[in-house]
Amino acid sequence: MYRPWFSRLLQKLNDLIHLFIALALAGASILVIVQFGKDVWHGLHAHNLTLAFLHALGTLFILWVLSSLIGAETTYLRDGTIPLTVFVEVALITLLRQLILIPVEGDTGHSGAWQGLGFYWMIIAAVLVVGIAYYLVSRRN
CATH class of the missing domain: 1.20.58 (Methane Monooxygenase Hydroxylase; Chain G, domain 1)
Incomplete structure (x- = not known):
C-alpha cells in the first residue's frame, strides 16, 4: 500500500x-x-x-x-x-561548560563542599569518557 x-x-x-x-x-x-x-x-x-x-x-x-x-x-x-561526531561533540562541550561553572555555582558549607567535589570528579570522569568516545568516532570517520 x-x-x-x-x-x-x-x-x-x-x-x-x-x-x-x-x-x-x-x-x-x-x-x-x-x-x-x-x-x-x-x-x-x-x-x-x-x-x-x-x-x-x-x-x-x-x-x-x-x-x-x-x-x-x-x-x-x-x-x-x-554526523555522529556532532552528538558526541555537543555532549563534550556541555560537560566542559558544567566543569567550568561548578566553582561559580558552588555550595556553601562543609558537607555541601564534599558533595560538590564528588560531583566535580564525576564530571571530570565523564569528560574523559566522552573525549575518548569523540576521538574514536572522529578517527573512524
Missing part, C-alpha cells in the same frame, strides 16, 4: 521542519551573542571580574554548541546525513 503522494507530502513536511530548526538555531545564536555581550558588560562594571568572566565563558560554550548544531543542520540539508 505504498502511496507516493503521501511520501512526497511527508518529505515536504520534513523539509519545512528542518527549515524551522535552522531558523530557530540562527535566532538562538543571535540571542546568545547578545547575552554574551551583556555578560561582558556586567563583568566590566562588577566588583567580581572572575565571576563575570566565568559566566561569559559559560555563555560562549552555549554559542559553541549552537555552532555545532548549525553545522550539523547544514550538513543534513546538503547531504541528508547528520
Whole structure:
C-alpha cells in the first residue's frame, strides 16, 4: 500500500521542519551573542571580574554548541546525513561548560563542599569518557 503522494507530502513536511530548526538555531545564536555581550558588560562594571568572566565563558560554550548544531543542520540539508561526531561533540562541550561553572555555582558549607567535589570528579570522569568516545568516532570517520 505504498502511496507516493503521501511520501512526497511527508518529505515536504520534513523539509519545512528542518527549515524551522535552522531558523530557530540562527535566532538562538543571535540571542546568545547578545547575552554574551551583556555578560561582558556586567563583568566590566562588577566588583567580581572572575565571576563575570566565568559566566561569559559559560555563555560562549552555549554559542559553541549552537555552532555545532548549525553545522550539523547544514550538513543534513546538503547531504541528508547528520554526523555522529556532532552528538558526541555537543555532549563534550556541555560537560566542559558544567566543569567550568561548578566553582561559580558552588555550595556553601562543609558537607555541601564534599558533595560538590564528588560531583566535580564525576564530571571530570565523564569528560574523559566522552573525549575518548569523540576521538574514536572522529578517527573512524
